[in-house]
C-alpha cells in the first residue's frame with residue numbers, strides 16, 4: 001500500500017472506491033465523507049432498490065413479480081442524482097428521496113433486491129456512470145465493480161447499528177435491531193465481502209475515524 005493522498009486531492013481518471021457492508025453500518029455517511037475528501041461524487045446503490053420498492057408498493061404491484069415491476073420502472077424512469085452532500089432520487093419531476101427510508105420500504109426492499117431482473121436494471125445504471133466515484137451498497141466490490149481500485153466492507157454489531165438507526169426511525173432499538181438482523185439474513189446472498197476488500201468494524205470508531213481509516217488506506221494517485 002502506497003502513501004495516502006492528502007485530504008482534498010482531486011481524483012481523476014478511472015478510479016472507483018467501493019464501500020459495501022451490512023445494513024446501517026455507515027456506508028452512505030462514510031462514502032459521502034470519503035468522496036468529499038477526494039473531490040468526487042458518491043453513488044448510493046441502495047437508493048435505486050429502495051425507489052423500485054416504493055414504486056411497486058404505490059402501484060400495488062407484487063414485490064416478487066419482476067415483470068410487472070420492470071414494466072412499471074420502464075414507464076417511470078428513475079434518475080439518481082449523485083450530489084456531494086447526499087444522493088437524490090427522482091421519478092420524472094417527483095423527488096422520492098425523503099420517502100425511501102420509511103419502515104415499509106425497509107421491510108419490502110430485500111424481496112425486490114432478490115429479483116435478478118431488478119439487479120440487472122440497477123447494475124446497468126451504475127456501470128453507465130462516468131468515473132471517478134465512490135460507490136456504496138452490498139455488491140459494489142464483488143459483482144458491479146470487481147475491478148475497483150480500492151474496496152472496503154463495513155460492519156458493526158446489530159446493537160450498535162440499531163442504536164445509530166434509532167436516531168433516524170420511530171421504532172425502538174430492539175425492534176430496529178430485529179429488523180436489521182432479518183434484512184441482513186435476506187440480503188446475505190449479495191452481501192459477501194470481496195476477497196480483496198478491507199473489512200472495518202465501525203463499532204469502536206467515530207464516523208470521522210472510519211473515513212480517515214479509508215483515506216489512509218487508499219493507494220496514492222496523481223492529482
Ligand SMILES: Nc1ncnc2c1ncn2[C@@H]1O[C@H](COP(=O)(O)OP(=O)(O)O)[C@@H](O)[C@H]1O
Pocket residue numbers: 021022023024025026027028029030164165167168202203205206207208210
Ligand atoms: N462510526 C460510525 N461509522 C459509521 N456511521 C456512523 C458511525 N457513528 C455513527 N454513525 C451513524 O450511523 C447512521 C447510519 O449510517 P448510514 O450512513 O445511514 O449507514 P448505511 O448507509 O450503511 O445504512 C448515520 O446516522 C451515521 O451518522
Ligand SMILES: Nc1ccn([C@@H]2O[C@H](COP(=O)(O)OP(=O)(O)O)[C@@H](O)[C@H]2O)c(=O)n1
Pocket residue numbers: 022023024025027045046047049050109110111113136137138139140183187190
Ligand atoms: N448493492 C446493493 C445495495 C442495496 N441492496 C438492497 O437494498 C436494500 C437497501 O439498501 P441500503 O444500502 O439503502 O440500506 P441500508 O444499509 O442503508 O439500510 C438492502 O437491504 C438490499 O436489499 C442490494 O441488494 N444491493
